[in-house]
Amino acid sequence: MELREKIPVRSDKTASRLIDKEAVIVLLDKQETVVLNEVASRIWEIIDGQKNIDELARAITAEFDVAYEKAVEDVAGFLEDMAQRGAITLNKDGKN
Amino acid sequence: MNNYICLLAHWDLTYKCNLRCRHCYAQGEKSREEVSYVKAKSIIDELKEMGCLYLVFSGGEILLRADFFDIASYARKQGFALRLLTNGTLIDETTSKRIASLYPLTVEMSIYAADKSLHDTITSVIGSFDRTIDAVALLKKRNLRVILKFLVMQDNVKEFRAVKSLAENLGVDFLFDFCVVTSDSGSDTPLKYRLNRVQLKDFFISNGIPLLEREAQEEALLCSAGLNNIFITPYLDVYPCIGIKYKIGNLWETSLRELWHSAKLNFIREIQTSDLYKCAQCEVRQFCSRCLGIAMIEDGDMFGPSSFDCAVAAVKKEVLEPKKEMVADEK
Numbered sequence: 001m002e003l004r005e006k007i008p009v010r011s012d013k014t015a016s017r018l019i020d021k022e023a024v025i026v027l028l029d030k031q032e033t034v035v036l037n038e039v040a041s042r043i044w045e046i047i048d049g050q051k052n053i054d055e056l057a058r059a060i061t062a063e064f065d066v067a068y069e070k071a072v073e074d075v076a077g078f079l080e081d082m083a084q085r086g087a088i089t090l091n092k093d094g095k096n
Numbered sequence: 097m098n099n100y101i102c103l104l105a106h107w108d109l110t111y112k113c114n115l116r117c118r119h120c121y122a123q124g125e126k127s128r129e130e131v132s133y134v135k136a137k138s139i140i141d142e143l144k145e146m147g148c149l150y151l152v153f154s155g156g157e158i159l160l161r162a163d164f165f166d167i168a169s170y171a172r173k174q175g176f177a178l179r180l181l182t183n184g185t186l187i188d189e190t191t192s193k194r195i196a197s198l199y200p201l202t203v204e205m206s207i208y209a210a211d212k213s214l215h216d217t218i219t220s221v222i223g224s225f226d227r228t229i230d231a232v233a234l235l236k237k238r239n240l241r242v243i244l245k246f247l248v249m250q251d252n253v254k255e256f257r258a259v260k261s262l263a264e265n266l267g268v269d270f271l272f273d274f275c276v277v278t279s280d281s282g283s284d285t286p287l288k289y290r291l292n293r294v295q296l297k298d299f300f301i302s303n304g305i306p307l308l309e310r311e312a313q314e315e316a317l318l319c320s321a322g323l324n325n326i327f328i329t330p331y332l333d334v335y336p337c338i339g340i341k342y343k344i345g346n347l348w349e350t351s352l353r354e355l356w357h358s359a360k361l362n363f364i365r366e367i368q369t370s371d372l373y374k375c376a377q378c379e380v381r382q383f384c385s386r387c388l389g390i391a392m393i394e395d396g397d398m399f400g401p402s403s404f405d406c407a408v409a410a411v412k413k414e415v416l417e418p419k420k421e422m423v424a425d426e427k
Contacts, residue, residue, distance in 0.1 A: 017148070017175065028177060
């Protein structure tokens, strides 16, 4: 499966809030807090367990001044980092 | 409108309790009704809208609420991080599993002694120690972060090291406090359990308690009450914090958003050091952790000195200054 077809799903073990356009994410089992920049926060906000990386990248392209291929690269990189932290899972079918 | 965000709400969900701790400040009012599940959900929604991220659920004993897990689960679904304060005595295998499903940041329980009969005397319930310790084990098994909290009082101060060791042996975090406070009913009966100056000094020295001396900055005399947090009672009275009995309003009558931006809460936020007519010039202010609430309740004036905090600061100075002189001599 292509990377851009994968669907991120937020982990149950997170708590988060958007404050002044920055997402504050508490990783509950690790007792860690992550604060995202504006673009990453928007990606986090629109993760709904349905949209795949391609769709997220298109949404970011529409909202920010970034080309589609760069958006895919950035979205995928961000999501892989978040998956490593345990904040999301990246699945082919959006199931945890 | 101010720019302060209410990041944390400390919410006492009930004042019903199955223990009768002698020093307890929490007092229920029989004539008042505690918050319903439906109303709790609407307040949780409003807290979420306001940007609140952390909820501290306490009491009383939260697990005495039949709808506690309904409230807590709803809060989790709305993306809150939870801290749970409980006496632990009602936690069995099933309850520990339900607690684990909430992924709480912490589960915090009080232990008053490593000597179980002393602990049970303080809680006035025989068997409470064993049940709390059993709860610790159950929660640890589920990889939850447990904190044991020790309130230092006259009759358990000698248990400090033993309780600290107990926490270490159980593999949990340990916190302590020596600030026994008056009852919510206004009674100062709990204060008889507070350490006096001599006992406090001995407690600091004999246990090697690390003490902080801040820069003598005037801002250090002010706390963060009402800046990023709020306190809510089971009757939905709202206060700047659990210690400041200056009521901002009630959530049956006014929205939380209105109370957050109210003149009453701004009054607390806008307190300046210059308003603290004696403390701003005090010679021990760098040792002082002044509490507006204690000054208000015990000395009748939130802008005046808190005799308790004055005593603690004086003791800290007595403990720290000889050490500073020794270091200076060595140099």
